[in-house]
Amino acid sequence: MTDLFVGMDIGGTKLVAGAATADGKLVGEATTPTPQRLRPQEVVDGLIDLANLAIRKAGAIWKEVRAVGVSFGGPVDFGRELTITCHHLPGWSRVPLTKVVKTKLQLPVIMDNNANTAALGESRFGAGQGIENLLYVTVGSGIGAGLILGGKVFRGASGLAGELGHTIFRPSGPVCACGRKGCIEAMASGKAIAHIAKTRLAECKDASILRHGDAKGLDARAVAQAAEKGDKLALTVILEATDALGQGIAAALNLLDLPLVLIGGGVANAGEVFFSPLREAVKRYAVPEIADEAKILPAQLGDRASLLGAIAMAVDYKDEG
Numbered sequence: 001m002t003d004l005f006v007g008m009d010i011g012g013t014k015l016v017a018g019a020a021t022a023d024g025k026l027v028g029e030a031t032t033p034t035p036q037r038l039r040p041q042e043v044v045d046g047l048i049d050l051a052n053l054a055i056r057k058a059g060a061i062w063k064e065v066r067a068v069g070v071s072f073g074g075p076v077d078f079g080r081e082l083t084i085t086c087h088h089l090p091g092w093s094r095v096p097l098t099k100v101v102k103t104k105l106q107l108p109v110i111m112d113n114n115a116n117t118a119a120l121g122e123s124r125f126g127a128g129q130g131i132e133n134l135l136y137v138t139v140g141s142g143i144g145a146g147l148i149l150g151g152k153v154f155r156g157a158s159g160l161a162g163e164l165g166h167t168i169f170r171p172s173g174p175v176c177a178c179g180r181k182g183c184i185e186a187m188a189s190g191k192a193i194a195h196i197a198k199t200r201l202a203e204c205k206d207a208s209i210l211r212h213g214d215a216k217g218l219d220a221r222a223v224a225q226a227a228e229k230g231d232k233l234a235l236t237v238i239l240e241a242t243d244a245l246g247q248g249i250a251a252a253l254n255l256l257d258l259p260l261v262l263i264g265g266g267v268a269n270a271g272e273v274f275f276s277p278l279r280e281a282v283k284r285y286a287v288p289e290i291a292d293e294a295k296i297l298p299a300q301l302g303d304r305a306s307l308l309g310a311i312a313m314a315v316d317y318k319d320e321g
């Protein structure tokens with residue numbers, strides 16, 4: 001019998017469950033689109049069905065499972081084991097998710113938000129292997145971050161450490177999803193990049209490849225692709241976004257002097273057209289010696305980072321518990 005660990009990932013677009021060995025080797029995985037109208041209890045039932053399927057695919061049985069890690073796509077009250085809210089699904093305010101899963105499975109269960117799980121996943125099994133201290137930033141429709149210090153997730157006093165996306169850098173800037181103005185998320189997330197590009201296109205008459213496509217469906221990927229082709233308007237938008245994100249990362253680096261910053265999420269797939277100005281921005285704003293030491297690299301695990309991180313959390317939790 002092998003010791004197995006189950007990870008469950010509740011994301012905005014899909015639910016995933018995976019079974020893995022302690023070294024992060026996935027032996028079974030199952031996924032389904034996130035049901036948009038179901039109540040938390042029904043989502044949990046769906047996740048457990050997926051976990052059953054993943055375990056079956058692995059040719060294993062539940063008796064081999066030692067612990068379960070849950071990655072939640074929204075802020076989590078880690079100490080009280082509650083979800084705080086979910087930005088994608090209704091009905092997730094203060095849900096005792098850990099307890100619900102624990103009661104169903106009768107196994108040790110640990111839950112955290114998906115920025116922390118992804119940070120741990122990258123640190124343990126991805127681009128951060130062998131690095132004790134790192135910052136992971138996910139740039140997708142929002143901006144999340146997770147901090148790994150001494151090989152472990154640093155959660156802070158209220159469990160919310162890593163709210164880099166809601167650091168305000170321009171108080172007169174655009175309104176953020178959190179209700180305040182000028183957060184990095186409102187200036188540099190995928191959503192913000194698309195929004196700023198659309199606004200620029202409407203405001204000015206400059207030639208741009210972006211005018212040829214479907215204006216409504218314009219997204220950050222299209223902006224990055226246009227920037228790669230040398231489109232001036234798109235390049236300006238990417239420069240502004242990376243400038244804002246670079247300020248945030250530089251502040252974190254000045255505070256913690258970390259050797260590694262990993263960038264995950266959809267926008268990070270844009271490649272050098274995004275990374276090159278981001279590195280320059282960090283150099284502009286951070287203490288030079290600190291910026292020289294810090295590598296800024298793309299994450300490696302893609303959308304599996306949070307699932308693998310949930311599994312790593314389950315492995316540690318079993319050892320600690």
Ligand SMILES: [Zn+2]
Binds near residue numbers: 165176178179180183
């Ligand atoms: Zn905000």
